Amino acid sequence: MFIPLTLALASNLSTRVFARPPSYAVWAADSAIARGQGNGLDANGNAIVSYEHGEFQWGLRQLYEKTNNQSYFNYIQKGIDNVVFSNGTVHGSYSVTDYVLDPLRTGPTMIYLYGETHLSKYKVAADIFRGQLNSHPRTVQGQFWHKLKYPNQGWLDGIYMGEIFYADYTSTFQHANTTAWDDITSQFVLMFENTIQNATAPNNTGLMYHGYDYSRVAVWASADRGHSPEVWDRALGWYSMALVDVLDIIPISHPGHAKILSILQTLVPRIRDAANPTSGVWWLVITEPGRTKNYFESSGTAMFVYAMLKAVRLGHVQDHDGSIVRAAKKAYNYMTTNWVVANSDGTMGWLNTVIVGSLDTTGNFDYYTSQPTDLNDLKGLAAFLLASLELERLDTRAVE
Template sequence: MLAFLLALVLSAVTSTVARPQSYAVWAADSAIARGQGNGLDANGKAIVSYEHGELQWGLQQLYDLTGNKSYFSYIQKGIDNIVFPNGTVHGSYNVADFVLDPLRTGPTFLYLYEKTGGVKYKVAADIFRGQLNSHPRTAQGQFWHKLKYPNQGWLDGIYMGEIFYAQYTQIFEPNNLTAWSDVTSQYTLMFQNTIQNATAPNNTGLMYHGYDFSHKASWASPDRGHSPEVWDRALGWYSMALVDMLAIMPASNAGHSSILKILQTLFPKIVAAADPTTGAWWLVITQPGRAKNYFESSGTSMFVYSLLKAVRLGYIADADGSIVAAAKKAFEYITANWVVSNADMTMGWLNTVVVGSLDTTGDFNYYVSQPTDLNDLKGLAAFLLASIEYEKL
């Protein structure tokens, strides 16, 4: 670990004149050099973005490892672009929209409050926490992903909302058993309503992108209302949410064992779903090798992060080393195929699908028709996280 930290620090110091030895530092410095994840959109207007929150989560870890204050400054600058001095959250955020995605920046509010004591960050966090008090739910209690998608729960939403929910509870309401139970319920309801069963076509034992509890969506299955396919990034969001939650929720809480059981059920199946030749994961995991399907970089990076962190923290046993071996194989494919060295020494990032939604058909043809993007932050931030875990090996 000491050698790892030293390498990161040295890499950070020299990153302006040479490619860093650390992929984590290289990814972070490249995103910063391009002004990504700074609380502003392409036109320089404030925006509350889950992608920015994802990058900030990685920068927090990198700052804590290296002590490089430029990472902390960038995090703070990004949040100051969306939080007024009085704590009001602006930049496209409207609580009345009832969307879970913006809440992904909430963990950064909490991080800055703990680091600086700045009252405005606490006020901003209170605003987000207040949204959860009135956020619409299914009859079972699952948060709707968005107000405009009634009764729909998406795997994405667990990563967007529950990490913030749990961190807020841990910091300000650690004895609020109702809140901890609610957090746990979000995970278990999503799992129960989207897990593939033994009779499912193309059964992987993994989780569909989402479900409609009202069964009104055109894609909703007759049994539980789930969507037709397992999409890699949705499952990636949920996987990262599992390992991150277990590091937040007290082990003494009954919910911890419930979430741990889900992780231990899913992660061996995630490993089994990797392509045996490349080690990467298909965009549509339920249709491996089908024409137009491809290996996708954001989901693959999310799985590497989740698997390695789960093993490192002891959430899943890896006596024979097969889980770490699978993650290493995937990481090596990532760096060989999707990492590009640019002339200005920044890192280019390839093959992240721009979007995946359940607002249309949610079928195979929908997912494979979506474009991929260069330097897409959803994938680059996931690679930063994966690199941190890989380099800890």
């Protein structure tokens, strides 16, 4: 069994040095924990309801299930306890009436903790999040707005933030609610139909633009469907992870399962083919390969590796010639060689994750490439944890 760094040991990292674990998944998780990342607090120690914390907790859950190491569960619970009061009220950094999908990514952790502990506060908190969706603004077609301040805009990011929680809540508490399952399916389908590149698109990759404005008033909105001008790797990464994760949740008997599966089967080969043939990883702006200022970005790459390997592992996508797994392993090798850094204290550092990508300005190439990258950015490190878990499952099967 892998033994992670405990919180007590983590507090002494400035003077102690620890051996590198043989598992990259354990190393990534332990390193983030040692730095106090993903624990429901911001850099100043204030409570924050953060989607990247929810992403990290999703990986820690899987690592806890793999290792049975209680410290992972304890860290997950502490992270949610930092943002949920004893009566179930969610901390003041969150407000239903802000109508932002991002915070809902912590919702699956609340549902998980309720199932494990039966403490009512976690159910109350999840109910608050679910209540937001009842009044969350939508386009005429029914797509949730990404945020209240972005009217009529659907972003790929929002599917990962909102729909995994929506599906998890429905599965746990309203399993027979076919209206909800229909709605969840519609969110995935509408996003796909409104953002997928068509055959006449310049720099066509057959992949999905970052988002769209159904009202077509945003400065970046195209005349046909209102889509943004570029395929940004992390937005597509969020959507790809959402596809493979929601297929674990939505009933196979519901027609939405087949519709979402079809989208996944369409995208995975195209994602494989969009990787840089030399490095095996993906450009920040996938629609502008090799252009000056473009670069290989780590969070999107890790997300693609996770989605590709999980899709093959669960039989959602057939890999008859092995090219999908080979592509994922090539990208993973690049990640561990170029973006994983061994620190002197035994932790690992993570490089080349772009801090932000938004559609609040121009949404063009110059915007994306002007955003800085960060060291140990949790959006990328959590995705690397998830990708590592999938690769380790693949290697275990090969041995067996």
